[in-house]
Amino acid sequence: MKCVNCEKVLAENSLYCGNCGFQVSCKECKNILGKNENFCTGCGASIQPKSSVGAVNKIKFNETSSERSYEVAFTDEVGKEVTDLLKGMLQTRLSSGNSQFSESTERLISLDVKQSEDYIEEIKGKSNGENNEQYPHINDLVNVVNGTEADWILLFAFYSSEYGYGTFSKDQVDILYKENRYTPDRSKNFSTNWKKLFSNRYISTVKENTFKFESAGNSKIKKILNGEDVKSKPTNRTVAKGKEGKKTHAKEIDTEKFDAHGNDIIPSLEKFYEEKNPGKSSTTRILVFAYYVQIIAGQKYFTEGNIDYAYRVLHIKDRPAHLAQTITNQKNSADWFDRSEVDGKKVWTVTRTGQIFVESKLPKSNS
Numbered sequence: 604m605k606c607v608n609c610e611k612v613l614a615e616n617s618l619y620c621g622n623c624g625f626q627v628s629c630k631e632c633k634n635i636l637g638k639n640e641n642f643c644t645g646c647g648a649s650i651q652p653k654s655s656v657g658a659v660n661k662i663k664f665n666e667t668s669s670e671r672s673y674e675v676a677f678t679d680e681v682g683k684e685v686t687d688l689l690k691g692m693l694q695t696r697l698s699s700g701n702s703q704f705s706e707s708t709e710r711l712i713s714l715d716v717k718q719s720e721d722y723i724e725e726i727k728g729k730s731n732g733e734n735n736e737q738y739p740h741i742n743d744l745v746n747v748v749n750g751t752e753a754d755w756i757l758l759f760a761f762y763s764s765e766y767g768y769g770t771f772s773k774d775q776v777d778i779l780y781k782e783n784r785y786t787p788d789r790s791k792n793f794s795t796n797w798k799k800l801f802s803n804r805y806i807s808t809v810k811e812n813t814f815k816f817e818s819a820g821n822s823k824i825k826k827i828l829n830g831e832d833v834k835s836k837p838t839n840r841t842v843a844k845g846k847e848g849k850k851t852h853a854k855e856i857d858t859e860k861f862d863a864h865g866n867d868i869i870p871s872l873e874k875f876y877e878e879k880n881p882g883k884s885s886t887t888r889i890l891v892f893a894y895y896v897q898i899i900a901g902q903k904y905f906t907e908g909n910i911d912y913a914y915r916v917l918h919i920k921d922r923p924a925h926l927a928q929t930i931t932n933q934k935n936s937a938d939w940f941d942r943s944e945v946d947g948k949k950v951w952t953v954t955r956t957g958q959i960f961v962e963s964k965l966p967k968s969n970s
Contacts (some may be wrong), residue, residue, distance in 0.1 A: 607638040626650060738766060738828065741779070749886065753796040754827050755784055757805055760814070761824050767816040770809055773797065830884070856926060859908030861900050863916045869899050872916055880966035885923050886933050887965070893940065893953050894961045904943070904950040
């Protein structure tokens with residue numbers, strides 16, 4: 604049989620057309636209906652108008668914390684397509700306790716087939732990751748994350764799992780880790796740090812070499828990307844114990860001034876800082892200061908004393924206690940600086956990578 608409305612070939616005894624939603628047979632006597640009939644010619648039953656075809660159902664999806672909320676309305680006739688789509692998209696989230704899902708089959712206002720199809724396409728977009736702008740690109744992680752190696756492994760797992768929605772393998776994580784963080788020492792500790800993800804219940808096993816994110820893992824990811832709950836390494840402690848058990852404070856830094864006032868040709872440090880707007884990240888601030896000292900003020904290199912002076916000029920109080928170590932950390936992880944010595948004193952220069960970051964990545968679009 605064919606639909607009299609769109610001429611699509613249908614299975615025998617079909618009540619509705621799966622293509623256009625038109626009622627093709629009488630519900631009471633199964634008599635085939637004409638295109639413009641309001642009553643069945645076989646039994647006289649009233650025919651439901653096309654504008655209100657089928658029961659309209661609603662599915663709601665809520666995710667706490669970030670307040671992500673989807674709402675899908677659809678008729679019974681197109682419900683299978685929606686159900687299959689959402690099942691695949693939400694299966695992992697539901698099993699890990701990351702979302703709250705509720706269904707209601709109560710009749711709501713009528714939706715025609717075209718509206719239902721628009722909703723389906725919208726959800727397909729969510730499933731394909733079109734709305735993941737809140738996460739930085741994986742290539743930019745080195746510039747926003749200052750975490751432990753276990754944190755880095757968790758991040759690479761997160762990106763491998765399509766932002767925590769899907770599953771991932773250890774091999775996928777290992778590839779990203781080697782591409783972005785590899786050193787011989789880090790590689791030796793990979794297995795130990797990998798096991799920490801399970802002991803902290805950040806991830807769990809689905810089957811052999813297939814894993815998924817747990818709610819604790821997603822919460823940890825948000826803290827890492829927001830710069831929260833990052834444990835300092837021993838080299839970054841502001842207070843260390845001396846040989847006699849007494850506490851000794853970080854050494855005093857000798858402030859080294861540079862011309863921060865600018866002139867008719869070059870901007871002042873204050874104006875340049877406002878223009879680049881590096882945010883609250885100490886590492887990005889230091890890069891902006893170093894760039895100003897070397898590229899704008901014209902020094903051959905910069906020192907921790909120059910960076911200390913920049914903090915003082917701009918009256919920024921939360922300066923890292925161990926400036927030299929902070930600069931060295933960024934030299935090793937982001938390749939922003941090169942280190943050398945002049946007359947026995949540590950000095951640094953901004954690399955081409957660091958210069959490009961300041962010139963093309965700042966100010967950040969979300970600042």
